[in-house]
Amino acid sequence: MNVESRTAAGTEGLSAIKTRPGAALAAFDFDGTLAPIVDDPESARAQDGAVTALAELARHIGKVAVITGRPAAVAVEYGGLAGIDGLVVLGQYGRERWENGTVDTPETPPGVAEARVKLPKIIATAPEGVVIEDKGHALAVHTRRAAEPEVALERLRGLIAALAERSGLVMEPGRFVLELRPPGMDKGAALRSLATELGSAAVLYAGDDLGDLAAFDAVEALRAEGVPGVKVCSGSDEVIALAERADLIVDGPPGIVRLLESLTSELF
Numbered sequence: 001m002n003v004e005s006r007t008a009a010g011t012e013g014l015s016a017i018k019t020r021p022g023a024a025l026a027a028f029d030f031d032g033t034l035a036p037i038v039d040d041p042e043s044a045r046a047q048d049g050a051v052t053a054l055a056e057l058a059r060h061i062g063k064v065a066v067i068t069g070r071p072a073a074v075a076v077e078y079g080g081l082a083g084i085d086g087l088v089v090l091g092q093y094g095r096e097r098w099e100n101g102t103v104d105t106p107e108t109p110p111g112v113a114e115a116r117v118k119l120p121k122i123i124a125t126a127p128e129g130v131v132i133e134d135k136g137h138a139l140a141v142h143t144r145r146a147a148e149p150e151v152a153l154e155r156l157r158g159l160i161a162a163l164a165e166r167s168g169l170v171m172e173p174g175r176f177v178l179e180l181r182p183p184g185m186d187k188g189a190a191l192r193s194l195a196t197e198l199g200s201a202a203v204l205y206a207g208d209d210l211g212d213l214a215a216f217d218a219v220e221a222l223r224a225e226g227v228p229g230v231k232v233c234s235g236s237d238e239v240i241a242l243a244e245r246a247d248l249i250v251d252g253p254p255g256i257v258r259l260l261e262s263l264t265s266e267l268f
């Protein structure tokens with residue numbers, strides 16, 4: 001199967017990757033892109049075939065990266081990514097960097113400790129099934145396991161946005177999740193900074209959730225500066241905002257694995 005874009009800019013991006021694979025950067029989100037969405041965040045694991053396909057691509061392209069809202073070490077562990085040669089994992093929306101088994105993590109801003117104390121009081125009034133995921137540098141409130149996840153999310157949105165503001169944090173909404181995380185970094189800044197560091201001549205980014213829109217913005221900004229790029233949506237019924245802006249839409253994590261395999265087969 002040939003990898004085909006539905007847009008001219010995406011076709012140009014794919015062609016640039018195939019022409020100079022050694023100078024290309026391919027970056028992937030974790031949950032919903034490399035790993036199927038599951039009810040319990042601790043049970044997320046890589047899609048069957050994803051690790052092999054990523055490792056194969058990494059042998060034929062300049063750099064493969066994972067850019068995730070997860071702590072970098074958690075994505076590496078849950079994804080089984082540690083053995084992929086040359087892989088970079090940018091965790092906590094780009095605040096952390098994992099490479100060659102070592103994680104580089106900045107100080108946690110004090111607002112996270114404040115939110116950690118106040119958040120349980122807010123959640124105490126939420127419907128059953130709403131849970132907090134403590135990521136060290138950020139806190140995520142998940143509503144997926146509530147009887148009415150969308151209703152629970154909307155009830156909490158204003159309260160969590162207010163807590164974020166009081167604590168000097170930002171609220172990052174996602175697939176039945178509202179995260180409280182430090183400001184100053186997002187997936188777009190992370191992608192851009194990695195592409196600049198590597199001097200990438202072409203970029204591909206694949207994601208599924210609202211936090212990935214910043215990376216789509218970065219691909220568009222790079223294109224405007226003359227660096228061809230491709231925006232890939234790992235499609236789902238839960239989020240449509242990415243599909244509307246993507247050059248290429250695939251059918252969730254299984255589709256991402258097929259894309260990785262096809263792309264690699266076209267590079268040699």
Ligand SMILES: O=P(O)(O)OC[C@H]1O[C@H](O[C@H]2O[C@H](CO)[C@@H](O)[C@H](O)[C@H]2O)[C@H](O)[C@@H](O)[C@@H]1O
Pocket residue numbers: 029030031032036037038039040041042044067068069070133135140142144174175176177179209211
């Ligand atoms: O940037 P990502 O790699 O996509 O991480 C974003 C958040 O993903 C996780 O939550 C999502 O996946 C869970 C497991 O499938 C699912 O239960 C939840 O509903 C989703 O929102 C993760 O738990 C968060 O920490 C990540 O920030």
